Amino acid sequence: MSAREPLRVALLGAGVVGGAVARHLTQRSDDMAARVGARLEVVGIAVRRAGRDRSELGVDPSLFTTDAEELVTRADLVVEVIGGIEPARSLILRAMEHGASVVTANKALLAEDGPRLYAAAAKHGVDLYYEAAVAGAIPLLRPLRESLAGDEVRKVLGIVNGTTNYVLDKMDTTGAGFQDAVEQAQALGYAEADPTADVEGFDAAAKAAILASLAFHTRVSGSDVYREGITEVSAADVAAAREMDCVVKLLAICERTEGGVSVRVHPAMIPRSHPLAGVREAFNAVFVEADAAGQLMFYGRGAGGEPTASAVLGDLVAVARHRVGGGLGPGESSYADLPILAMGDAQTRYHVSLDVADRSGVLAKVAAAFAAQDVSIETVRQQLVPADGPQAAESDAAGGHGAGNGARANLIIVTHTASDAALSATVENLRTLDVVRGVNSVMRVEGF
Amino acid sequence: MSAREPLRVALLGAGVVGGAVARHLTQRSDDMAARVGARLEVVGIAVRRAGRDRSELGVDPSLFTTDAEELVTRADLVVEVIGGIEPARSLILRAMEHGASVVTANKALLAEDGPRLYAAAAKHGVDLYYEAAVAGAIPLLRPLRESLAGDEVRKVLGIVNGTTNYVLDKMDTTGAGFQDAVEQAQALGYAEADPTADVEGFDAAAKAAILASLAFHTRVSGSDVYREGITEVSAADVAAAREMDCVVKLLAICERTEGGVSVRVHPAMIPRSHPLAGVREAFNAVFVEADAAGQLMFYGRGAGGEPTASAVLGDLVAVARHRVGGGLGPGESSYADLPILAMGDAQTRYHVSLDVADRSGVLAKVAAAFAAQDVSIETVRQQLVPADGPQAAESDAAGGHGAGNGARANLIIVTHTASDAALSATVENLRTLDVVRGVNSVMRVEGF
Numbered sequence: 083m084s085a086r087e088p089l090r091v092a093l094l095g096a097g098v099v100g101g102a103v104a105r106h107l108t109q110r111s112d113d114m115a116a117r118v119g120a121r122l123e124v125v126g127i128a129v130r131r132a133g134r135d136r137s138e139l140g141v142d143p144s145l146f147t148t149d150a151e152e153l154v155t156r157a158d159l160v161v162e163v164i165g166g167i168e169p170a171r172s173l174i175l176r177a178m179e180h181g182a183s184v185v186t187a188n189k190a191l192l193a194e195d196g197p198r199l200y201a202a203a204a205k206h207g208v209d210l211y212y213e214a215a216v217a218g219a220i221p222l223l224r225p226l227r228e229s230l231a232g233d234e235v236r237k238v239l240g241i242v243n244g245t246t247n248y249v250l251d252k253m254d255t256t257g258a259g260f261q262d263a264v265e266q267a268q269a270l271g272y273a274e275a276d277p278t279a280d281v282e283g284f285d286a287a288a289k290a291a292i293l294a295s296l297a298f299h300t301r302v303s304g305s306d307v308y309r310e311g312i313t314e315v316s317a318a319d320v321a322a323a324r325e326m327d328c329v330v331k332l333l334a335i336c337e338r339t340e341g342g343v344s345v346r347v348h349p350a351m352i353p354r355s356h357p358l359a360g361v362r363e364a365f366n367a368v369f370v371e372a373d374a375a376g377q378l379m380f381y382g383r384g385a386g387g388e389p390t391a392s393a394v395l396g397d398l399v400a401v402a403r404h405r406v407g408g409g410l411g412p413g414e415s416s417y418a419d420l421p422i423l424a425m426g427d428a429q430t431r432y433h434v435s436l437d438v439a440d441r442s443g444v445l446a447k448v449a450a451a452f453a454a455q456d457v458s459i460e461t462v463r464q465q466l467v468p469a470d471g472p473q474a475a476e477s478d479a480a481g482g483h484g485a486g487n488g489a490r491a492n493l494i495i496v497t498h499t500a501s502d503a504a505l506s507a508t509v510e511n512l513r514t515l516d517v518v519r520g521v522n523s524v525m526r527v528e529g530f
Numbered sequence: 531m532s533a534r535e536p537l538r539v540a541l542l543g544a545g546v547v548g549g550a551v552a553r554h555l556t557q558r559s560d561d562m563a564a565r566v567g568a569r570l571e572v573v574g575i576a577v578r579r580a581g582r583d584r585s586e587l588g589v590d591p592s593l594f595t596t597d598a599e600e601l602v603t604r605a606d607l608v609v610e611v612i613g614g615i616e617p618a619r620s621l622i623l624r625a626m627e628h629g630a631s632v633v634t635a636n637k638a639l640l641a642e643d644g645p646r647l648y649a650a651a652a653k654h655g656v657d658l659y660y661e662a663a664v665a666g667a668i669p670l671l672r673p674l675r676e677s678l679a680g681d682e683v684r685k686v687l688g689i690v691n692g693t694t695n696y697v698l699d700k701m702d703t704t705g706a707g708f709q710d711a712v713e714q715a716q717a718l719g720y721a722e723a724d725p726t727a728d729v730e731g732f733d734a735a736a737k738a739a740i741l742a743s744l745a746f747h748t749r750v751s752g753s754d755v756y757r758e759g760i761t762e763v764s765a766a767d768v769a770a771a772r773e774m775d776c777v778v779k780l781l782a783i784c785e786r787t788e789g790g791v792s793v794r795v796h797p798a799m800i801p802r803s804h805p806l807a808g809v810r811e812a813f814n815a816v817f818v819e820a821d822a823a824g825q826l827m828f829y830g831r832g833a834g835g836e837p838t839a840s841a842v843l844g845d846l847v848a849v850a851r852h853r854v855g856g857g858l859g860p861g862e863s864s865y866a867d868l869p870i871l872a873m874g875d876a877q878t879r880y881h882v883s884l885d886v887a888d889r890s891g892v893l894a895k896v897a898a899a900f901a902a903q904d905v906s907i908e909t910v911r912q913q914l915v916p917a918d919g920p921q922a923a924e925s926d927a928a929g930g931h932g933a934g935n936g937a938r939a940n941l942i943i944v945t946h947t948a949s950d951a952a953l954s955a956t957v958e959n960l961r962t963l964d965v966v967r968g969v970n971s972v973m974r975v976e977g978f
Contacts, residue, residue: 106680117679117747219826224669224672229671229672232840232847239977308872308876319971322883322942322971326881326944330973339875342869343870344871348974350976351881351974358977374667374837374840375667375830375837378669379830380829381825383823383826392678392824396676396679396680398680419749420790422790422791422792427792428794435766523766525767529800529801529806
């Protein structure tokens with residue numbers, strides 16, 4: 083196939099994930115074409131019911147069809163985001179028979195019947211990618227299958243269910259019991275009205291099966307996974323974990339042992355110093371121990387329309403590139419040659435510590451120096467420096483002026499975001515003020 | 531090329547990384563062959579000086595050569611782990627001219643002259659992979675180039691230099707000054723005798739250039755990167771950060787803005803609640819914000835022979851698979867069909883909370899129940915349960931027996947690793963003991 087000819091994409095499902103995928107394919111079609119080397123043309127979107135208003139997706143309404151069986155026969159690439167076993171399985175198999183590569187986010191199907199699907203893909207010489215099936219947006223498929231292809235994975239510990247992590251995190255941070263925490267999660271949309279699939283560990287077990295298959299290059303199905311949910315985890319358990327400087331997490335554990343592989347899902351205490359312990363709220367993370375690589379962790383959002391769509395689109399670009407014959411080597415990708423900004427144009431924030439005279443009017447002069455460069459101040463803190471020692475006593479910044487002319491204070495200012503040039507000019511001006519005895523330190527602040 | 535014909539691998543460099551790569555290729559050749567679909571045959575290892583004893587690598591001594599220029603002309607795949615600009619650059623270009631795909635860990639070269647190398651790879655139709663060049667074992671190249679190919683990366687914040695992270699972590703945890711912390715790092719082998727390249731940010735700047743190129747599909751070289759090292763970071767700065775509930779890290783920051791890209795390396799305060807704040811000692815991590823995926827983080831070891839070799843070998847498998855014509859789809863890989871262990875065979879640890887009578891002899895009976903199943907106890911803690919309330923007063927486990935027969939206590943036992951079957955049988959036996967009034971909770975412990 084020529085790199086110029088468009089690739090025909092069929093989308094199965096127009097729910098939260100399917101809608102996000104359709105939107106990105108429509109709104110960013112030029113960009114996707116540049117990355118693939120061919121245009122991706124959506125030839126149809128299979129939906130269960132016709133006639134519903136889907137105008138918010140911004141796609142041509144004539145693309146919607148209820149005949150998914152027909153749609154998959156006229157596509158080069160099929161994206162399956164219906165979920166569940168049937169009709170997803172039949173449609174994927176049919177698509178592959180007709181020569182289409184498939185991208186799916188369907189963990190339940192992969193956990194139940196993955197080997198059959200992989201075999202069908204191999205038989206028909208097509209790709210089957212499923213990054214979105216485990217831990218949503220977190221890239222795991224490529225790291226486990228490819229980056230670690232020359233290494234031996236020993237163990238995988240995963241927080242792969244956002245609902246249960248949210249519930250356990252609330253129990254840990256607020257002392258709430260299981261039922262209260264579930265209700266909070268439901269109120270905030272982190273748990274479904276019937277939370278069984280999550281809290282009983284079924285969702286995590288399906289993902290554990292896929293993770294183990296990837297990590298150990300072997301076949302594991304959902305029914306092979308030992309499973310315990312979090313419904314029995316009590317506030318007392320969480321408190322007991324805390325006493326041991328531990329936190330309770332629902333873990334998907336895949337272990338390579340001499341005798342084979344162990345795959346299980348159950349709540350467990352892990353030390354608070356462990357990288358997984360810091361995975362809060364509904365985030366997901368997968369911790370991997372490999373022979374040569376040592377400890378690795380992958381962290382991000384495990385669910386949601388946009389994060390899942392990101393993973394689906396990454397897979398779609400990969401299978402599309404494969405179609406147009408392009409490899410994934412860096413030499414073959416299109417470069418943008420974006421301008422590189424000078425440091426002065428970088429947007430950042432400053433933490434500035436000043437040695438100032440402790441008298442009235444100091445703050446006004448300092449604040450004026452910031453204002454002169456249009457730099458907005460977020461917080462000011464003043465620490466008195468006692469004459470007899472280095473220990474500082476804190477006082478209110480605005481009112482903080484005490485002893486006579488000889489008294490000194492530290493003024494600590496944190497700015498809002500501004501250009502590095504404006505921040506740096508502000509600091510230069512501060513150095514010239516008579517009320518500023520010295521600039522103790524200037525440091526940028528990131529990550530807020 | 532037939533999948534049966536071996537691929538000829540030339541290794542340039544036999545230092546810490548090269549040695550580890552050579553060892554893995556030799557010791558795990560069957561495994562690598564299964565993953566690639568062809569044997570990887572090491573046809574030569576270029577070294578600077580002949581005659582040195584390299585018997586610990588376990589490779590045929592006749593493979594060592596000082597004629598790297600000749601070696602690269604008779605290889606399908608060239609692994610460059612010499613480092614530095616020359617002769618690495620000439621050898622890589624020569625290898626590609628002769629049709630070899632190249633795997634390199636050379637950040638300095640990629641940061642200085644990456645675009646020329648990518649162009650040469652494209653011209654000669656070969657692969658150039660360099661996962662090991664940034665953040666050692668942490669898979670970043672594939673996630674950024676491929677998994678996020680359908681998304682838009684907005685910002686990358688990376689802790690990409692282990693030495694400076696170790697120094698700043700020591701300053702944070704011990705209150706040490708910069709010089710003391712550097713000396714500690716040197717004593718432990720985390721910093722070189724001349725730490726300039728690390729502490730002045732040169733190493734991080736080279737990596738920032740590569741990260742920005744990958745994240746934004748554009749060209750950034752090391753000299754485009756604004757750079758400030760950590761030599762000016764004082765104990766007072768670290769203390770000031772702590773007061774703001776922040777920690778100081780040396781960050782490689784790549785930002786996509788309306789006007790272009792901003793790429794910079796400097797120390798910055800980040801909130802302790804940020805995922806990067808928990809990156810301790812010499813670990814590396816890269817935090818990514820993408821439009822659809824949201825926040826992602828990749829964590830692991832950024833340096834060392836084995837972790838770097840893991841990344842090199844993953845690349846080698848990828849370029850080798852590409853050579854034998856195999857894609858990377860799951861259907862095409864060889865599956866091992868490993869046995870799946872029953873839960874009873876899983877090795878784990880238990881945290882058991884028992885409601886026991888508070889009288890002498892209880893601990894002995896409980897301990898005997900563990901011993902009967904060969905389960906070794908790590909810690910025992912006894913908490914007295916006062917008659918008038920739920921609050922527990924702690925007492926020494928061994929000596930803790932107080933009031934009469936009616937008094938109760940909690941006995942909290944954490945075991946060493948044992949089979950789940952033995953642990954579970956132990957708990958069943960505990961339930962039958964007359965001194966045990968009840969088993970409050972049983973939870974597995976992981977991650978130690």
